[in-house]
Amino acid sequence: MDEHRWGGRAEWGRRIGVGPRTPVVAGTVLALLAVTESFARTADSGVTVRFGLLIGLLALATTLPPAFLSPAAAAASVTAATVLSLAPFRSLTVAGLCAQLIVLHRLGRAGSPRSAALLAMPFLPLALARLAPAHSETGVLTVLLASLAPVAAWAGIARRARGEALTHSAAHRAMTSTLLEHTARSERARIARELHDVVAHHISMIAVQAETARLTTPGMPAAGAQRLSSIGDTARAALTEMRRLLGVLREDTGSATADRQPQPGLRQLVDLLDEARDASGTGTRLIVRGRQAALDPGVELAAYRIVQEALTNARRHAPGAAVDVELHYTAGTLALRIRDNGPGPPPAPPAGGHGLSGMRERAAAVGGELRTGPAPGGGFLVETVLPTHAETTG
Template sequence: MDRTGDRSGGWAARWRRSAAIPHAPVVAGVLLAVLALTEAIVHARSSPLARSFGHAVSRPVGETIAHAGTPPPVESTGAVLYVVAFGLLGLATTLPLALLWAQPAAAAVVVSTTIVLSITAFQTLTVAGLGAQLVAGYRLGRSGSYLLAVLLAVPYPVLALAGTAGGEARVLTLLLASLAPAAAMAGIARRAHSEALENTAARQVIADSLLEHTARGERARIARELHDVVAHHISMVSVQAETARLTTPGMPAAGAERLSAIGDTARAALTEMRRLLGVLREDAQADAADLRPQPGLRLQELNELLDESRDASGTGIRLILNGPPVMLDPGVELAAYRIVQEALTNARRHAPGAAVDVELHYAGDALRLLIRDNGPGPSAAAPADGHGLSGMRERAAAVGGRLRTGPAAGGGFLVEARLPGKEETAA
């Protein structure tokens, strides 16, 4: 059973490769035309109609019969004319196949019309013509008008029922009556199958795209929920644990250690959540702003931040680096960047026109941030609602650091943060 399927599949593959050859229709049309011409000559020489046609031409009214044994030359001329007519019909039923790929409708109409004429007027049909009709009907149903393919197959059952032709032509007509509609319907079925496969593939692509889009939207929603709700609560757990440990007088050492452990666990959870959010955002293919790496303490990013603040305030801002810069934990760098950003915003809002110094002190165990302005001092620089300062404290506490604000030496306002360094983070 498998061998039979393999053989049929191999034949089908070879047929498709042969049909895909650029000049295959021309070659097929020429070969069938040669076969049809040969068949037409043989049929014409042996056909009773050819002999009667020759006699009718050679014996006009009133003319005497020539000597016995000497065929009159006019009769030979009539037979030749009949052979020529048969040959032209044979060529007309096959040669149009050369145009079948480019003009399937025109080629099929010519082939069918010529075959019907050959059967009705000359009671003859070639095997090559029958094959040409089947190929033309199939091709027209496959890539042309399926209605025209069916209409061109209708005359053959009618001719078979009418019994117009006799002998071999009748047999071929009966074959055409059954095979021509079948060939047209096979072409139409093949076309419908191909269109169904294309539609199925298109629907599958649409369904996959919709599913992927839905999954991305769900991942983006989860990422937003984690960022806006869960991360905030975990951050608050860390802040409250640190606050309770530092502000509760007379707390036993064991209690302080437990609160410190709670803060460490919350900060570790925040770090893991940031990594998870990065994966979710990348999988969700968020917009470019969401996919950009989180800002840190790279010199280019700090300079861009300071340039934006200079452009917004029109005042001088300096960046001062102490110690060789080192790569810190991404969460620590993000917290430091946001603290600098918020401190510059507060200085611009509450001490307009004041110059600002941003200092970064790198040490093995800590990163020390100093953001100092020369404005009027804490009364003007501190926000009335305290949200900016409390937000900076929360960011520092979330990564295991601390933040202090107050008047700067010599006037102005100072924001000072101490964040874990590389060694402390690794520990």
């Protein structure tokens, strides 16, 4: 309860201190007090009216500038008027002392810290010069001003430094939060791609092999055929649920950069094609042209995943179709072409599918381009050209 009360008071005080009319009100009040005090002193001392008016004008000059001038101009004007009041006329009011401390603090907080420190220095020599008797009111005010002026200036400077530190700390926290969010989104995108490319690939093979075994095994009992059919249905249901999970993972990843860790590569491509051939029971050929060159590991991973996804799509949408995988090595590029002799692309993309977008992301991540569509003479065609070395952005 106390913390809330004191916090509310501090917030109320902060708002009062930074209000747009606060300098005007403070300067006007201090000017009235300074003029009243100066006239009271001159009346008691019996000086001439002209001298009294001059002292009153100096009192105004030491208090009124904060109401109309910027922090730097107000501090310079008030300091000059205060020095002029002390040096020739040996006069200083309590309101003038308060105004001098206020403008120094204000300058240190909102203006130049060096100027605030310099403007606080002239009062020490004036106090040491003993322009007024030490026991007099002006002498006491001069000593107080020499002692408190540097404190006011440095207090303003410290408050400014604290505000800047808080601002920098907030900016650092915002940058850290953004970096962590970007990292998390990139990791979700990587997990989504790996689930789609690896786990979904194997589940799809389970469904294809179960269906193939049920249809090609002669003399299979009805119970065995029913179990294989159930295995295929379960695998397809798992694929559907995985697509929903991938949709959630991809929901806010945007264009996150693909992971380029060199896991599988083109050396494992033959095993991948053998696995696809065994699963579907159809012809799958690998055709290599040109002189094989060393590729960036990220490029090899992208090429492997693109072929893997293309084979999975062929088994899913063109069961029984033969597939040709062509690798064409040229100077600085690898041209990849996967074609099946199935019915061609469906009239509408399947709901929840991420295969084609995933392949495009793989190609774009290493600086390549990917095209898909109907193949000449029938079937479906996937073409991409990848650089031999992955292109980095940034």
